[in-house]
Amino acid sequence: MGFFSRLFQPRADGQPVTDDWTSLPDSQASELVLMDEEAVRLMAEFDIDSAIASHERWLPWLSQALQGVHDERLRPEVVRDDSCSELGQWLHGNGRIALGHFPAFDMLMRRNRYFHQQAAMMLLHAEAGEMQLAEQAFKGCQHASRQVLLLLKELKRGLAASRRRPATLNRA
Template identity: 30%
Template sequence: MNLDNAVETHAQWKTKLRSAIVKQEKLDHACLSRDDCCELGQWLHGVGQQRYGRFASHAECVTQHRAFHREVAKVAMAVNAGRYEAAQELLASTSDYAKVSSELSVAFLRLRKEARI
């Protein structure tokens, strides 16, 4: 798995969520709330765990990835409930979503450095 692509894919979630707000689309909350449904989560809990689980930075990635999905799930719940303004606020630059998204990127940089990926 290319970690650059994985991090970029997660960064694109903000655009996807904003699009769902604008289009008032329903989101799959059950899947979005889980950290093992996406390609990155499957890698973290599978091959990534086998190869890099010994590194503290891997555990940090798992923790931050789980937190990221919790924040995505909050946005999905707001969108699905028709609370579009609240959903927008959950994506604001000062939101928990923004903080966790940034921390996830940093965690992957640490893993790449520590594991020499």
Template identity: 55%
Template sequence: MGFFSRLFRIREQDPASPDTTWAMEDNGSELVLDPEYATMLMTELDIDAAIAGHEKYRLRLQDMVTGRSQEVMRPERICHDDRCDLGRWLYGTGKVRLGHFPAFDMLVARHRYFHQQAADVVIAYQGGDQQRAEQLLNSSCRHASNQVLLLLKELKRGLGR
């Protein structure tokens, strides 16, 4: 059983419901999305672009903290996880399409935590606490970012079956 299948298990739903867009294989252990539905999901969110955008954002934070960039970031905006492209999708169409999977909640939570940690990095840096900014960036912020990336990659892999 793949990582995606273990994480994106289906919450209890009525299999006879017309809203049900999935089926379980005979062994009941794997998630199977209707190919047409999976294709629709892939057109609604460019997962590769979301991954690249997220990685780019983390590099912008790193460049700010290391002094390679003079960009002025605004923590009062960064802390909102629903304003980036991925966040808008997670709180909009993504929630409608995949919100019934427990791992979707995990992706939303990890994405929210990343934004909170990124804002804390900027606050520490702008407050003159370079050491704290680096510590946050290299620990909790990086960890949350890696989890978001892992979940996005697994989502892509799962949709591409």
């Protein structure tokens, strides 16, 4: 039973997920389970591989800024907004509609938001010449980015497994 796959189960009581991630939800689920129709629709409207590739480009881009390469598009006030990226736009729109009821979706939202906050802080510190603080914020970006990528890859794996299963097994 995988760590992330256990998180992709909706709460039975319909209540929002707490901010406390020190314990896992009670669930015997072995993976993200969506109905076949839902998996097909979600895969059609969102290219997870593209989102992963797009998110992976952020760290080298931020690293260049940390090394002093100026890019006008990397403004702290823009980067801080977690909906400024393709992934963020999907998470705030169709992603929330399709997957917002899964506890791990909120975790993915929070990790993406934290990534953008750390990136903005890194840029602010770098602009101010506070390189030690900028490097510390960049490490926060790296950590959050790895978590975002793990969650996206787990989502992809679960969706692919859902598509391979007969519909009658998904309804169990």
